Amino acid sequence: MIYEGTLADGGEFRGVKTLRRRAGNNWWTDLTTLDVDLTRPGKPALRGRMTLGVQDLVKQAQTVHGTMASDATLFGLATRFLFRVGDHNLKWLVQQKDFINPAIRYAIARFGVQNGGTGEAALTAIGAMQGAEYFGRLIFEVYGGLPAYLYNFPARNAPEDPMPPLAGMKSETVTHITPAGAPISLTRFQGGPKGPVIVANGFGFRGMGFAMNTYPAGQDQSLVGMLANAGYDVWIFDHRASPGNDTPGTQPAVNYTIDDVAAIDWPWAVEAVRQATGAQDVQLMVHCLGALTAMMALMGGHMGHVRNMIVSQFSVHPVTSWFNQMKADTHFAQLLHGDAESRMAATLAAMTGNPVIERLARSRDLFDLRTRVPPTGPMPQQAQLDSAIDALVYAVPFPTGEPCNSPTCHRVFGVFGPVYNHDQLNAATHDALNHVVGPVATWPFVQLSRIMQQGKAVSAAGKDIYFDTPKRLDFPIHFISGEMNQLVLPSTTLRTQKWLQAVLPESAAKFTRRVYRGYGHMDCLVGRNAARDVIPDLIGWLRAQG
Numbered sequence: 001m002i003y004e005g006t007l008a009d010g011g012e013f014r015g016v017k018t019l020r021r022r023a024g025n026n027w028w029t030d031l032t033t034l035d036v037d038l039t040r041p042g043k044p045a046l047r048g049r050m051t052l053g054v055q056d057l058v059k060q061a062q063t064v065h066g067t068m069a070s071d072a073t074l075f076g077l078a079t080r081f082l083f084r085v086g087d088h089n090l091k092w093l094v095q096q097k098d099f100i101n102p103a104i105r106y107a108i109a110r111f112g113v114q115n116g117g118t119g120e121a122a123l124t125a126i127g128a129m130q131g132a133e134y135f136g137r138l139i140f141e142v143y144g145g146l147p148a149y150l151y152n153f154p155a156r157n158a159p160e161d162p163m164p165p166l167a168g169m170k171s172e173t174v175t176h177i178t179p180a181g182a183p184i185s186l187t188r189f190q191g192g193p194k195g196p197v198i199v200a201n202g203f204g205f206r207g208m209g210f211a212m213n214t215y216p217a218g219q220d221q222s223l224v225g226m227l228a229n230a231g232y233d234v235w236i237f238d239h240r241a242s243p244g245n246d247t248p249g250t251q252p253a254v255n256y257t258i259d260d261v262a263a264i265d266w267p268w269a270v271e272a273v274r275q276a277t278g279a280q281d282v283q284l285m286v287h288c289l290g291a292l293t294a295m296m297a298l299m300g301g302h303m304g305h306v307r308n309m310i311v312s313q314f315s316v317h318p319v320t321s322w323f324n325q326m327k328a329d330t331h332f333a334q335l336l337h338g339d340a341e342s343r344m345a346a347t348l349a350a351m352t353g354n355p356v357i358e359r360l361a362r363s364r365d366l367f368d369l370r371t372r373v374p375p376t377g378p379m380p381q382q383a384q385l386d387s388a389i390d391a392l393v394y395a396v397p398f399p400t401g402e403p404c405n406s407p408t409c410h411r412v413f414g415v416f417g418p419v420y421n422h423d424q425l426n427a428a429t430h431d432a433l434n435h436v437v438g439p440v441a442t443w444p445f446v447q448l449s450r451i452m453q454q455g456k457a458v459s460a461a462g463k464d465i466y467f468d469t470p471k472r473l474d475f476p477i478h479f480i481s482g483e484m485n486q487l488v489l490p491s492t493t494l495r496t497q498k499w500l501q502a503v504l505p506e507s508a509a510k511f512t513r514r515v516y517r518g519y520g521h522m523d524c525l526v527g528r529n530a531a532r533d534v535i536p537d538l539i540g541w542l543r544a545q546g
């Protein structure tokens with residue numbers, strides 16, 4: 001918000017306020033404190049701080065005249081709102097046509113009650129202010145807590161299509177249905193003759209998430225855009241754990257293991273690219289589950305013809321503490337681990353007072369990471385369940401100092417842990433993530449948690465079947481990790497690098513690694529400064545290998 005004005009003596013007044021939820025601050029202090037600059041003709045410039053008290057706010061509000069009617073029942077509404085929230089009656093809450101204004105009025109009333117009883121007056125005055133709705137919405141978005149979170153501002157603010165096809169570039173999509181009926185696909189952006197390079201994303205994230213146009217220079221700053229512009233023939237691989245295959249008319253894969261992605265999906269991708277391009281072999285740029293499964297495919301002897309690869313964050317020796325912490329701190333992980341489904345469903349039903357929720361919450365093969373804007377008016381059953389799940393994951397632990405009001409992030413962090421470092425994402429990318437994620441099958445989590453617990457890639461049955469022929473990885477592999485990655489610690493890639501150097505000593509120099517300071521997990525590849533800090537290194541490495 002920018003405040004500007006001309007003073008009686010001809011000087012200028014200017015103040016800029018940025019509203020941001022952060023640790024240790026308070027909406028009232030933020031709104032009633034403004035750092036200002038004063039410039040006056042012929043006099044030195046001044047800088048200082050203005051503050052506003054409750055009475056000042058009331059007075060100010062009374063000087064503004066508008067069309068929004070003062071509502072004698074505001075306080076009643078605020079009280080009812082407080083009562084319902086306190087009661088966890090989310091069904092009531094999300095059914096309100098307009099719960100923003102009651103919420104903000106409640107907040108003001110509450111502040112007033114604590115500060116000499118002027119709250120009701122302030123409340124009524126605010127109600128009479130022109131633009132109060134807009135002002136209220138801003139305050140609410142930043143400080144509104146659970147109700148604001150459920151209102152899902154990021155989904156409302158997100159661009160309609162943050163992942164358009166690359167402008168001016170030839171593209172095609174090749175799809176395939178595996179014998180078990182799982183849809184998988186490759187999307188090609190033919191930037192030039194280099195590569196071909198296969199790019200794969202992690203669990204629950206579309207490959208096109210690496211081609212977002214949410215940067216100042218659009219897709220020219222995305223991983224895929226930069227690779228294509230550097231002359232690479234880029235093939236985005238959406239394996240069966242990617243929501244990129246969630247297209248109308250296809251059934252997403254549900255009952256599969258991580259082994260299936262390695263043994264069936266990856267060999268198809270490499271063969272399809274070799275056949276289409278006539279190339280002898282390919283380069284890989286693989287992240288998270290895409291990296292784990294590509295390495296398992298190679299180590300298990302399911303595929304060859306990879307001449308070099310970049311492995312981002314997740315290798316075959318994952319080190320994490322997050323999974324266990326998450327399991328202890330939230331009920332949410334239990335939904336994915338089977339046996340507590342009925343307890344979970346009962347909790348949801350009790351919270352919402354709606355037995356339909358209980359029925360819907362049982363036996364979920366798929367969990368959707370996407371969130372929806374809650375409808376106004378009567379809510380269909382699915383919307384009720386969505387809001388109830390979002391409310392439930394409101395308490396999901398975030399790394400310290402990362403306040404986030406996006407239900408999508410809460411679902412993502414609830415399922416996987418801290419997938420990105422918020423500081424590294426620009427707002428447009430953050431809001432667009434709801435388009436990048438999609439449904440995840442709950443069944444593969446059984447194997448994934450085994451792999452996490454054992455700290456190495458194992459089969460779905462927990463058997464050590466991938467490490468007997470390391471010679472299959474005897475080609476240049478470059479590992480990258482974010483220094484702040486708490487999902488899979490940077491020591492993950494270090495362990496795999498050290499293991500390869502120990503078992504293939506003559507090839508030790510082929511296995512390189514770099515850790516990026518200040519970065520977390522996925523933000524290494526989609527962060528606001530990834531185009532400057534990370535991606536040029538990766539392209540440089542691929543180019544150097546040839």
Ligand SMILES: [Zn+2]
Nearest residue numbers: 404405406409
């Ligand atoms: Zn977030």
